[in-house]
Amino acid sequence: MPNQELVVLGRSDEPGACCPGLLTAPLGEEQAVELAKVFKALGDPVRLRLLSMIASRVGGEVCVCDLTPAFDLSQPTISHHLKLLRQAGLIDCERRGTWVYYWLVPEMTDRLAGILTRPAGESLPGRAAATGAAS
Numbered sequence: 001m002p003n004q005e006l007v008v009l010g011r012s013d014e015p016g017a018c019c020p021g022l023l024t025a026p027l028g029e030e031q032a033v034e035l036a037k038v039f040k041a042l043g044d045p046v047r048l049r050l051l052s053m054i055a056s057r058v059g060g061e062v063c064v065c066d067l068t069p070a071f072d073l074s075q076p077t078i079s080h081h082l083k084l085l086r087q088a089g090l091i092d093c094e095r096r097g098t099w100v101y102y103w104l105v106p107e108m109t110d111r112l113a114g115i116l117t118r119p120a121g122e123s124l125p126g127r128a129a130a131t132g133a134a135s
Contacts, residue, residue: 022115038112041088046071047081054091054102061103 027035041047053070054062068078082102085091089108093100 018133027094035112035115038090040106041084041090044081044084046073046078049087050078050081050083051090051104055104064100064102067102122135 025054042051049070050067053067062084064075064082067082068075071078082091082093086093086102089105091102092105093102
């Protein structure tokens with residue numbers, strides 16, 4: 001196997017180097033910790049549903065009063081799940097009177113998509129010849 005220098009993601013001075021895909025280079029420790037928090041937030045079915053409800057809302061935002069009735073959970077539990085999504089950077093919110101309105105942070109979902117996406121037609125590194133063999 002030839003010697004290859006490993007470039008760790010998030011440790012380059014090049015423009016756009018903070019968010020290259022996983023196929024480009026291994027994650028740095030700091031970026032892995034940050035991404036793990038986001039994936040942990042997404043790892044709960046209630047939070048996935050909440051994120052989906054917020055993201056798909058016509059007008060781009062939704063009141064917590066419209067989210068809570070969709071679940072057999074208490075309002076404090078829903079608020080806790082929303083707090084975790086907010087801490088992960090997936091959603092943001094604003095209080096208006098007695099209600100809180102939530103919206104998706106598209107930069108974070110775009111970032112996740114960019115990290116996980118393999119360009120169409122591009123095989124995994126070192127797997128070009130093996131892709132047809134498994135058929």
